[in-house]
Amino acid sequence: MPRPASNVWIHFRRDEVGKRAICKYCHHNMVSLVTRMRHHLAKRCTDVPPSIRADIISGEEALGAAKQASAMGLHAADALSLHNAQFANMTTQYKPAMMKRDAPPALSDAKNKKPRKALPPASNPALERHDMQSYLAKAIFGAGLPVSVIDHPCFTGLMKRMYPLYQSPGNAVLTTTLLDNEFHAMSSQVRADVAETAFLCLGVESWSFASNRSVISYSVHSPNPAVYAIENTREAPHVPMMLLEHMEATINAIGIEKVATIVADTSVNMKQACDMLHAKFTHLTILPSCAHAMEALVAEVLSLPTFQPLLRVCTTVATFITSNHVPRASFTRVASDMHLDSFGLVTAGADPASLLACVYSIEKHRHIFEMLLGEDLGALDGLEETVKEKLLTLSWWAQLAQFKGLLSPFVDVLAVFDDDYPSLSTFYHAFTLLWTHLQTHPSVPLDVTRVVNKHWHAMRHPAMYTAYLLDPRFPPSSLGNDETNEAFAFLKQLSSPAMFSSLISELTRYTGRVGVFADDAVWASAKECSPLHWWKGFIGSSCPNLQAIAIRVLCFPATSGITHEKRVVLDRIHMQNRHLMNEEQACKAAFVYLNSNVGARPVGDTIFL
Structure with missing residues (x-):
């Protein structure tokens, strides 16, 4: 068997x-x-x-x-007895060496079910101290904290509670050795990313006009944006020749074959420097910073005599309440009773965005002013009588609402620049909505249209139309014939003669929605991701020539510098550390802060539909 x-x-x-x-x-x-x-x-x-x-x-x-x-x-049977005896003998023999005190069976079983913990590796105090200081520098400079915080007893106590062996490196070490280490590590990473890209767009901004500082900032878009350098120019005035020399040195450091486009601020000296740079490097495409151009446009619109009486009342009221504690307390009390923001008034600054925010805050809290004027408790006694009369007049509030409706698209355009690196196509779309609003609004002063026309002709460029044409979020039919022809001419400039015929063939399929572009789901997916990611995917790979040009053009930013919010933070950091850091160290700290917070604020590439 x-x-x-x-x-x-x-x-x-x-x-x-x-x-x-x-x-x-x-x-x-x-x-x-x-x-x-x-x-x-x-x-x-x-x-x-x-x-x-x-x-x-x-x-x-x-x-x-x-x-x-x-x-x-x-x-x-004897064999089984032998096996049990051997097992008992083995257990008895090794019990003192291998087992601890006998535990109850239930506890012993529970203990056996616990996973075995790995022993920690042997610690190296010097290495741990180096890592702790590195993380400390990242936290201080990345968060924009004053460097003096490391010697504060509360901060030291917190660090010792988390790491008992912590020792404060001191302000001197933090602002020299540790800052240099973080700066060089981040700078090496940025330059390594730049070395891997074939083309990039370089943003250049002089801080002498915006912040009254001897600094030139350079940003790269490839398509991952980053701050390439923040250069301290010391005593050198930002005249055209000086700006030209520094821009040329930066371009040569990056590689003249990599830099194809430059976006620069719109100051007079920078414009002259860019003209000389373009004469020397004819292959460069020079674009104006739309953020600086729009700021100048809105500032000129707000300076028109038509709007001055209205703006004067708003700024006077906001300044009076924010600078006097009694009216401010009364305003806060009424706002709390009405379940509004405890204090939502905005004082007007030097920039047009803050002036518009001041006007909007006055209009938003209209009912609070009506309550304060009706209480007769003396909260607004120090305010000018003519201003109080305006606040009591319904016609004045109607004018304020009309002013807000007129300038609402201007606010939307300025909001585009709240993003760290807004795209050129998004700005152009917002500007087209602004222009349509001016054409259809029933009561637009002629001076407003004149100012907008003047600034638009100064900032317009075929690259705007090309970026708008290649942005899948917007229909190509939105462009007029003249704009489309300029976009085609710009595409021809970017491509080689041998590639241009294939490029036009692929562009025809893209604009005509033929082949893979015929599916509506393809265009709906553009609403769910950024245009760059859309082109990098399999959709863009179906037309490789157009894909390369689209990724290159959609990297063009609408601004050459940093946002107003980041600039305010940097100015505050500079003031807090002015006694502990020189200008060179302040530039390194700004470099670390900006690159640590790229895209930190969740402001999307907004589409105004």
Whole structure:
């Protein structure tokens, strides 16, 4: 009779082709030898249940005892007794060395079920101190905190609570060695990213006009944006020739073959420097910073005599309440009773965005002023009588609402620049909505249209139309014939003659929605991701020539510098650390802060539909 199959086969499947066995737990294919199959379950299989592994091990031990007893001439019962005696002897022999005090069975089982903890590696105090100081510098400069905070007792106590071996490096070490380490590490990363790209757009901004500081900032867009350098120019005035020399040195450091486009601020000296730069490097495309151009446009609109009486009342009221504690407390009380912001008034600054925010805050809290004027508790006694009369007049509030409706699209355009690196296509779309609003609004002063026209002709460029044409979020039919022709001419300038015919063929499929572009889901997906990601995917790979141009053009930013919010933060950091850091160290700290907070504010590439 054939030998009966071993019970180990219940854990394996038969592979009849090769006479092999396949483990049901880990699916290991092995030779169908019972001894090897048992050894696999007992020693090698990682997925076998523990109970089955224990049964296999005990069976092997019993089988070994039986073989030993057979060799000694014992019966089966004696063999089992021998196996139990050996196991008891082994347990008794090693119990003092291997086991702790006997625990109750329930506790012992629970303890055995706990996973074994790995021992921590041997600590290196010098390495830990270096890592702690590195993280400390990242936190201080990345968050924009004053460097003096590290010596504050509360901060030191917090650090010692988290890391008992913490020792403060001191202001001197933080602003020299640690700052230099973070600056060089971040600078090396930015330059490594730049070295891997074929083309990039360089943004240049002089801080002498915006912040009255001897600084030039450079940003790169490739398409991952970053601050390339913040250069301290010391005593050198920002005249055209000086700006030209510094821009040329930066372009040569990056690589003249990589820099194809420059976006510069719209100051007079910078314009002259860019003209000389373009005469020297004719392949460069020079774009004006739309953020600076729009700021000048809105500032000129707000300076028109038509709006001055209205703006004067708003700024006077906001300044009076924010600078006097009694009216401010009364305003806060009424706002709390009406479940509004505790204090939502905005004082007007030098920039047009803050002036518009001041006007909007006055209009928003109209009912609070009505309550304060009706209480007759003296909260607004110090305010000019002519201003109070305006606040009591319904016609004045109607004028304010009309002014807000007229300038609402201007606010939307300025909001585009709240993003760190707004795209040129998004700005152009917002500006087209502004222009449509001016054409359809019933009461637009002629001076407003004149100012907008003047600034638009100064900032317009075919790159805007090209970026708008290649942005999948916007329909190509939105462009007029003249704008489309200028976009085609710009595409021809960017491509080689041999590639231009293929480029036009792919562009025809893209604009005509033919082939892969015929599916509406393809265009709907553009609303769910950025245009760059849309072109980088399989959709863009269907037209490789157009894909390369689209990624290059959509990297063009609408601004050459940093946002107003980031500039305010940097000015505050500079003032807080002016006694502990020189201008060179302040530039390094600004570089670390800006690159640590790229895109930190969740402001999307807004579309105004």
